[in-house]
Amino acid sequence: MDIQGIPISAGIAIGKAFLYRGVPIESSCAGNGSTADPETEKNRLEQAVIEAERQLSELIGRIPAEDGKQEADILNTQKYLLRDPEITGAAAEAVEKRYITAEQAVTEAVKESAAVFAEMDDDPYLKERSGDIEDIGRRLLSILSGSCTSCTLSDLPPDSIVIAETLGPSDTVQLDRAHTAAIVTEHGGSTSHAAILARTMELPAVSGIQGMCTLVSPGDTVIVDGCTGQVFIKPEPAIIEEYTQRIAAYEERKCELKKSVHAPCRTKAGKEILLAANIGSPDDIDRALENGAEGVGLFRTEFLYLDRPAPPDEEEQYRIYRTAAEKLGERPLVVRTLDIGGDKEIPYLHLPREDNPFLGTRAIRLCFAHPELFKIQLRALLRAAVYGNIKIMFPMVSSADDILTAKRFIAECARELDSEKQEYNAKVETGIMIEIPAAAIIADELAPLCSFFSIGTNDLTQYTLAVDRTNESLSALYNPFHPAVLALIRKTIEAAHKAGIPCAMCGEFAGNPKAVPQLLKYGLDEFSVSVSVLPETRRLIMDTAAE
Amino acid sequence: MVQQIITVKNKIGIHSRPAALLVDTASRFKSKITIKNGERSALTTSMVKLLALRVKQDTEITITAEGEDESEAVKALSDLIESNFGEE
Numbered sequence: 001m002d003i004q005g006i007p008i009s010a011g012i013a014i015g016k017a018f019l020y021r022g023v024p025i026e027s028s029c030a031g032n033g034s035t036a037d038p039e040t041e042k043n044r045l046e047q048a049v050i051e052a053e054r055q056l057s058e059l060i061g062r063i064p065a066e067d068g069k070q071e072a073d074i075l076n077t078q079k080y081l082l083r084d085p086e087i088t089g090a091a092a093e094a095v096e097k098r099y100i101t102a103e104q105a106v107t108e109a110v111k112e113s114a115a116v117f118a119e120m121d122d123d124p125y126l127k128e129r130s131g132d133i134e135d136i137g138r139r140l141l142s143i144l145s146g147s148c149t150s151c152t153l154s155d156l157p158p159d160s161i162v163i164a165e166t167l168g169p170s171d172t173v174q175l176d177r178a179h180t181a182a183i184v185t186e187h188g189g190s191t192s193h194a195a196i197l198a199r200t201m202e203l204p205a206v207s208g209i210q211g212m213c214t215l216v217s218p219g220d221t222v223i224v225d226g227c228t229g230q231v232f233i234k235p236e237p238a239i240i241e242e243y244t245q246r247i248a249a250y251e252e253r254k255c256e257l258k259k260s261v262h263a264p265c266r267t268k269a270g271k272e273i274l275l276a277a278n279i280g281s282p283d284d285i286d287r288a289l290e291n292g293a294e295g296v297g298l299f300r301t302e303f304l305y306l307d308r309p310a311p312p313d314e315e316e317q318y319r320i321y322r323t324a325a326e327k328l329g330e331r332p333l334v335v336r337t338l339d340i341g342g343d344k345e346i347p348y349l350h351l352p353r354e355d356n357p358f359l360g361t362r363a364i365r366l367c368f369a370h371p372e373l374f375k376i377q378l379r380a381l382l383r384a385a386v387y388g389n390i391k392i393m394f395p396m397v398s399s400a401d402d403i404l405t406a407k408r409f410i411a412e413c414a415r416e417l418d419s420e421k422q423e424y425n426a427k428v429e430t431g432i433m434i435e436i437p438a439a440a441i442i443a444d445e446l447a448p449l450c451s452f453f454s455i456g457t458n459d460l461t462q463y464t465l466a467v468d469r470t471n472e473s474l475s476a477l478y479n480p481f482h483p484a485v486l487a488l489i490r491k492t493i494e495a496a497h498k499a500g501i502p503c504a505m506c507g508e509f510a511g512n513p514k515a516v517p518q519l520l521k522y523g524l525d526e527f528s529v530s531v532s533v534l535p536e537t538r539r540l541i542m543d544t545a546a547e
Numbered sequence: 548m549v550q551q552i553i554t555v556k557n558k559i560g561i562h563s564r565p566a567a568l569l570v571d572t573a574s575r576f577k578s579k580i581t582i583k584n585g586e587r588s589a590l591t592t593s594m595v596k597l598l599a600l601r602v603k604q605d606t607e608i609t610i611t612a613e614g615e616d617e618s619e620a621v622k623a624l625s626d627l628i629e630s631n632f633g634e635e
Contacts, residue, residue, distance in 0.1 A: 073563065073564065076563075076564075076567065077563040077564075077567065077594070080563075080566070080567050080570060080594045081594055081595065084592075084593050084594050084595050085590070085592050085593050086593045086595040086596060087595065089593075113595050116595070116599055117598070117599070120601070123601065125559075125562060126562075126598060126599075126601065129563070129598060133595070309559075309562075310559075
């Protein structure tokens with residue numbers, strides 16, 4: 001069977017299906033749950049707790065020290081919960097007094113404790129702890145049932161294709177990275193936690209396949225093509241043969257491309273092009289440089305704000321931006337200010353639900369509405385800019401007023417830092433994303449106010465064509481090659497050049513093999529692409545004749 | 548029985564890491580130790596209960612210990628809270 005999904009991380013893999021289910025606790029308990037032998041049940045429970053502790057310690061030991069603090073904290077908390085009188089204590093007591101099985105007792109105790117936290121809507125941090133308690137329950141139940149295979153990702157057979165409805169941080173933290181060949185999820189777009197992880201680990205991944213978990217059985221042979229989004233379940237021998245060759249060719253091409261990653265990036269006609277990387281964390285920079293990036297054209301800062309109970313404070317952000325800037329040295333680091341809106345779940349911001357989040361209070365609009373949030377980020381950036389070549393980029397700008405307002409915020413932060421005698425870089429360059437058609441149309445008027453433009457094609461395409469890019473049934477209409485989109489891209493580049501500023505592109509289009517020659521013809525100066533397509537893009541640029 | 552009222556000053560209040568430290572510290576004593584936040588009360592053996600106290604920054608809590616080492620227990624816990632759980 002051949003299914004089309006959304007490609008979220010490049011690469012091709014063949015492996016065996018491993019179904020990962022975040023089983024709802026209630027459904028995992030069979031039978032009526034009573035026993036005639038509470039002594040045995042109590043022993044089973046105690047053994048399961050010991051085994052769960054051992055598993056957690058082992059997982060904690062596997063986490064790399066430098067970047068796994070958050071992961072280690074989650075697991076450490078679970079170790080405490082495992083010995084909590086409210087959970088395992090209550091379960092042991094129930095076994096003894098009510099003659100119920102260990103499974104039944106764990107299920108009840110976990111449900112009861114998790115429910116207490118699940119209701120804490122006003123405290124997102126505590127609310128999330130219900131997930132930790134359920135994790136503990138799942139771990140214990142899978143140990144009790146004797147088959148760990150479907151409930152934990154920490155010990156996978158070699159060449160596993162991990163298949164799940166969705167993968168959250170508490171799932172990916174335990175992923176057996178050495179034995180994972182690819183990831184397929186039912187939900188979660190290219191910015192989901194799983195997608196980012198897959199790209200960082202250079203694992204092929206495909207998402208958006210409804211009902212995937214019911215289409216496949218554990219152990220089925222599965223082929224995942226993370227370049228095209230195709231997934232094959234139990235493929236014919238001929239297809240396996242074909243893909244085995246494709247994998248070999250893909251690997252060979254990757255090796256081939258790696259040879260030229262540090263060659264000067266210029267077209268055949270000799271025009272120098274800046275090739276940069278899109279990143280979500282300073283950790284990505286090493287891989288970006290290895291793959292030939294000459295800078296960072298887009299640092300998506302929204303990831304700093306996700307999956308946590310409170311926004312990162314100024315010191316934390318400062319340290320992150322400074323680390324990134326120092327890693328890059330002279331090379332540019334374009335940092336996009338917070339780009340989120342009502343479609344992303346950030347509980348602590350208490351964002352109202354909007355009917356049209358893509359047309360709503362997002363990105364710069366949200367920042368203007370939350371000055372305290374915006375200023376913390378700007379102050380951190382101004383301070384970190386002392387240590388490298390940081391440039392600030394504002395998303396979702398639609399008018400000259402937006403730019404002037406943003407600049408006033410910067411001036412205000414600079415004054416504050418002055419009066420606090422803090423060190424900062426007063427000469428930071430600022431530029432804007434061109435992603436709203438209005439901005440492209442008046443690019444002539446905006447260019448003199450900016451030090452650079454960067455075209456965001458994903459949003460520019462959806463806004464120009466009125467096509468929701470997350471709506472799978474419209475995917476055929478989502479076409480960045482539409483003449484109207486191309487006309488706006490061209491107009492933007494021309495306006496930039498007239499004002500004497502460079503024009504970059506940081507959307508996925510910049511790494512599209514069919515688009516690169518066209519963009520070079522239009523005169524695009526900088527290409528910023530995801531790390532995995534850097535080598536390919538460099539080669540395309542070098543093979544194009546544009547002046 | 549020894550009792551002490553103390554204000555929690557650390558930024559995040561009693562979240563997982565501080566709760567873990569409370570459980571660890573309390574486990575060194577034989578006394579039965581309770582922490583109260585208004586109507587809510589928790590034994591220091593349970594992280595679930597401690598978290599469910601919902602203690603935030605600047606919340607006043609009461610530590611009560613009963614047993615042979617009750618004074619030492621209350622002192623150790625209040626020292627820990629006063630040190631802001633070692634947060635920066």
